[in-house]
Amino acid sequence: MLFFTTLSTNTSHPRQSKLAKSAESSKHSFNVFNTSVIAASIGFACMANTAFAQEVEPSEEILTDGQLEVITVNARRRQESLQDTPIAVSAFSAKxxxxxxxxxxxxxxxxxxxxxFATSGQLSGNNSAAVVFIRGIGQLDPTSSVDPGVGIYVDDVYMGRSAGGAMDFKDIASVEVLRGPQGTLFGRNTIGGAVLVRSADPSDDFGGKARVRIGEDNLKEGFVAVDLPISDELLTRFSAGMRKRDGYVTREFDGQDLGNDDTYTLNGTVLYQPSDKFKMTIRGDFTEEDENGSPFVFAGVNESAPVAAIVSVAAGCPGATIPFAPLVPGDPRFGAPNVPNIDDPRCANDFQYKGEYTNGGNAPVESTLTAWGLSAALEWELNKQFIVKSISAYRSTEWTGIRDADNTQLELITTDVASDSEQFSQEFQVLFESDKVSGITGLYYFDESSDDRLSIFLGFPPSPPVIGSLLNGGPATRDLQVIHLETESYAIFSEWAYPLSDDLSFSAGLRYTEDDKRFQGTIMNLFPSTAPDPSPLPTLATSEGGPLFIFDELFSDTYSATTGSASVRYKLQDNINTYLSYSSSFKSGGFNSRYNAPTPDNLPISFGEEEVSSWEVGIKADVTKNLRINAAAFMSEYKDIQLIFRQGVVPLLFNAGSASIDGFELEFTYIPSGNLMIEGGFSYLNDKIDSVTDIDGAAATITPDNSLPLTPELQGNIGASYAVEVGNNYELTTRIDVSYTDSQYFDSSNTEIVAQSDAVTYVTASMKLDNLVGYWDVTLGINNLTDERFLEQGNASLATLGYAEVIYARPRNWFLSFSTEF
Structure with missing residues (x-):
């Protein structure tokens, strides 16, 4: 029997300080689950130490039932065993x-x-926007002007935008998560690591698979994939999927459900292989999402913030005052900014809180995505030593995100974002392999063009016309930002591995990258907010009611870096490898795109690249035929961090910080018998912000006492499955998975009101019945079995705008699926 402890979750009023009491409760909540993981880790380590003196057969032979499988990865752009790869990698097959x-x-x-890995990135309001952090390094901002910190690759093609990075696994072959900088073989914007997704290839025979699923919240899901071989040389595979599900957050204003699913996907692959020496793979994909909006809810408000006071007075909140000179002498509504803490819907205060799954907003909301791509991968085997590869790809991504950021019926702030980007990439690789040396050399080119439109409705700036309009029940203002960005990137790279002996090998590589970025934009403040977008956009700055300023030419800047890697791998025994590695990477700089006041000389404010270097030591051990333990310890130096500073209400990025991060990771698989499998992992992260540099005219949102966002100190998971035969033709598998995540912040400012202050234990369970003759199965599963209430995302701007918003995880939900292969 598997025992686990469910951790309590604070569901008190959102304005209560959570982190103040979390330190002790988090340590206490850690109790059973993490103590068990640590004890198991120590136990496995002892077993490993004892087993090191034993002879273990080669892993290629460990393939029988109840024993470990050989896992092949592409973490170094060539196929090799996971256990031989001197990189911390988590690898998962589709099964x-x-x-x-x-x-x-x-x-x-x-x-x-x-x-x-979170969705609904800050300020985007889009359900497909990915916010990814590995070892404390990533990127919160999903806009086109900022690059991700973790690279997402689909079939060796880099996805330049975070929108579309959150994706369902429909027709895939494998996923690999590479932890630590990947600056040599994967290049720019992989300072935290990389996520590699590989699609399923066509089969030689006609066949396929299909799945239907129903469940809680009117879940309806369907998927089908078909292999259609045309000839022995020409194979094809096509798949289609859909997913619909009601949202789990309800808007009190109109009953609209937020956080719903409404997605359609199409995929196709053509594989042409006329000989053993040449192969061409052409892939295409299409995704469309049309959803109601991100499931944000009200988390709190700063009653002394100017905008909160303005909208409260405009709505008629009794006793609220505006912090500006009165339009009429003696008007009692003007004074120090204040919103009384009374239960009145006209007042921007904590009584606007409706609950964890109720949204109090009334502005239009939506989340849409239309993305498609084509890629062609060609591979020539010139001889037994040389292989040449070419990867060409084009991708188009259009998305929108409209969110009522204050989540009330008052008009503090509403954001409307639309983005349209196109990218083309070309990569050439030459792979060499002999008995004495192996390596890869390549050239990479990336070209991207993005057009962003951001419209922000808010009760600001506080000019007399705006205040007068609001007090008379009229509209406020609207900031309109129309931005065009272009990026060209060039890189040359090479990495080589040298066996120094049968047990010792050395590898090293370098990459030089140069990014050319161009920026142009129009920044306007429209009053009244109901005024339409000017068409065409003006090209010269005008007086009040027109543009604040115009970037009327393409401003450009160049960012370059030489990054590298080196590793030494030593084989203690046939199935026990140790390694020491060094790696570095960089994230490109760019231009800030959010403004609400003219900049000096109407010049855009740029920021430079970030750099990360990391040392890692690890061991990968198939201790016995049924026990695998992989562990790594690392330390990283994070320099020139792109930190958010505020000029007024506007968040701007500056290179103004450095940090150090070190930690330990462990993963294990244990198969004590043919019908029982236990697997899990654990990580410990220790982050420290070493310095924050002052920026003239801007206020820092982070101090050396802060923690990095999305960097929980402790994280762990353990799962077990047990299979039994039922009759002659059936097998019943019971599965339970438990994951633990320590308390963490969702912003670099460490805003307590939007932090996950309690540790979270998340449990899933399922029972699967397999028909071993008819090739079908039925699965009944439950997600969030213990119905934990915890945060998945948070965002706040309390100083001036005064709002805070969060996303809670979906409550406990069940599903029933039927799958078949043919």
């Missing part, structure tokens, strides 16, 4: 993901150490 209940990228952090 393993299905077994562990991992249905999308955002589920990966339940089974991967040091990974946090």
């Amino acid at each position: 393993e993901l299905e077994r562990r209940g991992i249905e999308s990228t955002q589920d990966l952090d339940r089974v991967t150490p040091s990974l946090q």
Whole structure:
């Protein structure tokens, strides 16, 4: 019997200080689950130490029932055994993901150490926007002007935008999570690591698979994939999927459900292989999402913030005052900014809180995505030593996100974001392999063009016309930002591995990258807010009621870096490898795109690149035929961090910080018998902000006492499955998975009101009945079995705008699926 402890979750009023009491409760809540993980880790380590003196057969032979399988990865851009790769990698096949209940990228952090994968990025309001952190490094801002800190690759193609990075796993072959900088073989914007998704290839025979699923909240899901071989040389595979589900947050204003699913996908692959020496793979994909909006809810308000006071007075809140000179002498509504804490819907205060799954907003909300891509991968085997590869790809991504940021019926702030981006990439690789040396050399080119439109409705700035309009029940103002960005990136890279002896090998590589970025934009403040967008946009700044300023030419800047890696791998025994590695990477700089006041000389404010260097030591051991333990310890130096500073209400990025991060990670698989499997992982992260540099005219949102966002100190997971035969033709598998995530912050400011202050234990369970003759199965599962109430995302701007918002996880929900292969 498997025992686990459910951790309590604070569901008190959102304005109560959570982190003040979390330190002790988090340590206490850690109790059973993490103590068990640590004890298991120590136990496995002792077993490993004892087993090191034993002879273990080569892993290629460990393939029988109840024993470990050989896992092949592409973490170094060539196929090799996971156990031989001197990199911390979590690798999952499609069957393993299905077994562990991992249905999308955002589920990966339940089974991967040091990974946090969230959706609905800050300020985007889009359900497909990915916020990914590995080992404390990533990027919160989903806008086109800022690059991700963790690279997402689909079939060796880099996805330049965070929108679309949160995806369902429909027709895939494998997923790999590479932890630590990947600056040599994967290049720019992989300072935290990389996530590699690989699609399923066509089969030689006609066949396929299909799945239907129903469940809680009117869940309806369907998927089908078909292999259609045209000839022995030409193979094809096509798949289609859909997913619909009601949202779990209800808007009190109109009953609209937020956080719903409404997604359609199409995929196709053509594989042409006329000989053993040449192969061409062409892939295409299409995704469309049309959803109601991100499931944010009210988390709190700063009653002394100017905007909160303005909208409260405008709504008629008794006793509220505006912090500006009165339009009419003696008007009692003017004075120090204040909103009384009374239960009145006209007042912007904590009584606007409606609950964890009720939204109090009234502005239009939506989340849409239309994305499609084409890629062609060509591979020539010139001889037994040389292989040449070419990867060409084009991708188009359009998305919108409209959110009522204050989540009340008052008009503090509403954001309306639309983005349209296109990217083209070309990569050439030459792979060499001989008995004495192996390596890869390549050239990479990336070209992207993005057009963003951001419209922000808010009760600001506080000019007399705006205040007068609001007090008379009229509209406020609207900031309109129309931005055009272009990026060209060039890189050359090479990495080589040298066996120094039968047990000792050395590898090293370098990459040079140069990014050219261009920026142009129009920044306007429209009054009244109901005024339409000017068409065409003006090209010269005008007086009040027109543009604040115009970036009327393409401003450009160049960012470059030389990054590298080196590793030494030593084989203690046939199935026990140790390694020491060094790696570095950089995240490109760019131009800030959010403004609400003219900049000096009407010049855009740029920021430079970030850099990360990391040392890592690890061991990968198939201790016995049924026990595998992989562990790594690392320390990283994080320099020139792109930190958010505020100029007024506007968040701007500056290179103004440094940090150090170190930690330990462990993963294990144990198969004591043919019908029982136990697997899990654990990570410990220790982050420290070493310095924050002052920026003239801007206020820092972070101090050396802060923690990095999305960097929980402790994280762990453990799962077990047990299979029994039922009759002659059936097998019943019971599965339970438990993941633990320590308390964490969702912003670099460490805003307590939007932090997950309690540790979270998340449990999933399932029972699967397999028909071993008819090739079908039925699965009944439950997600969030213990109905934990915890935060998945948070965002706040309390100083001036005065709002705070959070997203809670979906409550406990069940599903029933039927799958078949043909």
